[in-house]
Amino acid sequence: MTILDAKKIHKSFGNKFNKQEVLKGIDLSIQKGEFVSIMGASGSGKTTLLNVLSSIDKISSGTIMIEGKEMTSMKEKKLAEFRKNHLGFIFQEYNLLDTLTVKENILLPLSITKTPKKEANQLFDALAKELGILELSNKYPSEISGGQKQRTSAARAFIHKPSIIFADEPTGALDSKSATDLLNKMSELNQKRKATILMVTHDPVAASYCSRVIFIKDGQIYTQLMKGEETRQTFFKDILKTQGVLGGVQNEH
Amino acid sequence: MDEAKGTIKGSAAIRVASYLLVTIVSIFLLYANTIFIKRRSKEIGLFQLIGMTKGKIFRILSIENFILYSGSVILGIFGGLVGSKLILMILFKVTGVQSIAALQFSSQAVSQTLVVFGVIYLLIMLMNYRFIKRQSILSLFNVKAKTEEKVKKVSFVEITIGIVGILFIISGYYVSSQLFTSDFSTASEFFMAMSFILGSVIIGTYLFYKGSVSFIFNIVRKNKNGYLSINEVLSLSSIMFRMKSNSLLLTIITTVSALAIGLLSLTYISYYSAEKVAVSNVPSDFSLDNVQNADMVKETFTINHIDFTAHEI
Numbered sequence A: 001m002t003i004l005d006a007k008k009i010h011k012s013f014g015n016k017f018n019k020q021e022v023l024k025g026i027d028l029s030i031q032k033g034e035f036v037s038i039m040g041a042s043g044s045g046k047t048t049l050l051n052v053l054s055s056i057d058k059i060s061s062g063t064i065m066i067e068g069k070e071m072t073s074m075k076e077k078k079l080a081e082f083r084k085n086h087l088g089f090i091f092q093e094y095n096l097l098d099t100l101t102v103k104e105n106i107l108l109p110l111s112i113t114k115t116p117k118k119e120a121n122q123l124f125d126a127l128a129k130e131l132g133i134l135e136l137s138n139k140y141p142s143e144i145s146g147g148q149k150q151r152t153s154a155a156r157a158f159i160h161k162p163s164i165i166f167a168d169e170p171t172g173a174l175d176s177k178s179a180t181d182l183l184n185k186m187s188e189l190n191q192k193r194k195a196t197i198l199m200v201t202h203d204p205v206a207a208s209y210c211s212r213v214i215f216i217k218d219g220q221i222y223t224q225l226m227k228g229e230e231t232r233q234t235f236f237k238d239i240l241k242t243q244g245v246l247g248g249v250q251n252e253h
Numbered sequence B: 001m002d003e004a005k006g007t008i009k010g011s012a013a014i015r016v017a018s019y020l021l022v023t024i025v026s027i028f029l030l031y032a033n034t035i036f037i038k039r040r041s042k043e044i045g046l047f048q049l050i051g052m053t054k055g056k057i058f059r060i061l062s063i064e065n066f067i068l069y070s071g072s073v074i075l076g077i078f079g080g081l082v083g084s085k086l087i088l089m090i091l092f093k094v095t096g097v098q099s100i101a102a103l104q105f106s107s108q109a110v111s112q113t114l115v116v117f118g119v120i121y122l123l124i125m126l127m128n129y130r131f132i133k134r135q136s137i138l139s140l141f142n143v144k145a146k147t148e149e150k151v152k153k154v155s156f157v158e159i160t161i162g163i164v165g166i167l168f169i170i171s172g173y174y175v176s177s178q179l180f181t182s183d184f185s186t187a188s189e190f191f192m193a194m195s196f197i198l199g200s201v202i203i204g205t206y207l208f209y210k211g212s213v214s215f216i217f218n219i220v221r222k223n224k225n226g227y228l229s230i231n232e233v234l235s236l237s238s239i240m241f242r243m244k245s246n247s248l249l250l251t252i253i254t255t256v257s258a259l260a261i262g263l264l265s266l267t268y269i270s271y272y273s274a275e276k277v278a279v280s281n282v283p284s285d286f287s288l289d290n291v292q293n294a295d296m297v298k299e300t301f302t303i304n305h306i307d308f309t310a311h312e313i
């Protein structure tokens, strides 16, 4: 089942006289349960692509369908309703509210959908146990480590069982152990809960946890790799190789 | 204060001061609100991201602000009442007046306060509404980066702004020096003159902070020719940019302190001059308006061996 289907996405910044086209016609479709990562050089438009796909930013032209619903034409209210039920977000800088405890932060999306307390607590307990942050429930974000913050942030993205989760360099601010931890948890959740994840990353190790890696160059899809039956190690080597080719080509200008 | 109200100068001064106070309070609150809402922009963005509509967020903010404002207004009025009673009691104690300090409740003052704060609340709501409507989620997440002002070269415009500021201040002081010597005689003329003085000095101060401070610091910096000691790095450059970006706040602080000092001097002057006026109007210890009484007093003084001089007019 197709969760996300994007066609001919164009995105430009700037005004009429000084236009910079960042995305130049990207086609992309993601199936349910996929764990996809987007890679590419700095400035190639990865964040921009994630932002337009996740409705945070507007596209210049093209269509984006999530769960068969056209998103580009939605008005503010409908969009909010859609985000509430179908989308989850993880950011590089965590974006937790410092005034709320870990548990309150995680339950935020549920309090907006007005989920009954008992059900919310059950969902929280199960998820927090899986992510290893149950004992942190009553701590504040300033009292926990970066890795724990990011797992909290991930829990917040997963809690309301969204159709798709967008993550922009979730491991960007973490050391390699916390990063590995987070990635392991994320791929577990991906497999157990059939959660669909689209992640932007610089890190080939992080990308090797995914089932598919899409390479972007100059606002277009350059190529993509499927993990298939490969082990993580061989997939990692493939990614490195492609990155090398991409980097080599990129040095031309 | 009632005494001061009686004179033309006094009443104009009190009127100007109260307008100014209201203006300052509103500017201060609005300014504080822009800072608050910028601080919370990430939170607002996050709420939108997890599916709150802009309208809902605005409603929550409004309720929050309402509780905050009505709470502080009620507390303020209550505190004012208690405070005024306390001060009255102290006054009675000091002056030895045997009377019970009644709770001073001026319904006019309360309703004026409520109106002023109501208007300010509405303005703040309007600002918040515009802010929430206009900002996209993406810009909300980036607001922090934007508020830290861009580091620019001190420009010609800035120098002009600084000089204009100084000119404003000078003209304000010039008019104020003319205030008591020359021909402002009617109340409205006085009001105009005082408003002009205050306006030009305040605007001048603002422009001065905006332009000249960084201009002066920049001259100092140029002399150092790029080599700053660590103390200078910590002090000069940051003070310079902080002064520039917070010139509004600094102006408010300056004005409030100037106002306080001004009012203090005014009360002192009126207190002091009241004594002087009394002496010049009635120079003698006793003045009696008919001859028989005067003779009687003279007699009493002579009987009791008290020296005295008498003038007859």
Ligand SMILES: Nc1ncnc2c1ncn2[C@@H]1O[C@H](COP(=O)(O)OP(=O)(O)OP(=O)(O)O)[C@@H](O)[C@H]1O
Residues within 6 Å of the ligand: A013, A014, A020, A022, A040, A041, A042, A043, A044, A045, A046, A047, A048, A049
């Ligand atoms: N708001 C904006 N206004 C103008 N140009 C922008 C804006 N946001 C991004 N760009 C431009 O779009 C291009 C792609 O930016 P983007 O942030 O998508 O890159 P990225 O691939 O995420 O890079 P990185 O790996 O460094 O995060 C850049 O050249 C950038 O200058």
Ligand SMILES: [Mg+2]
Residues within 6 Å of the ligand: A046, A047, A048
């Ligand atoms: Mg990026």
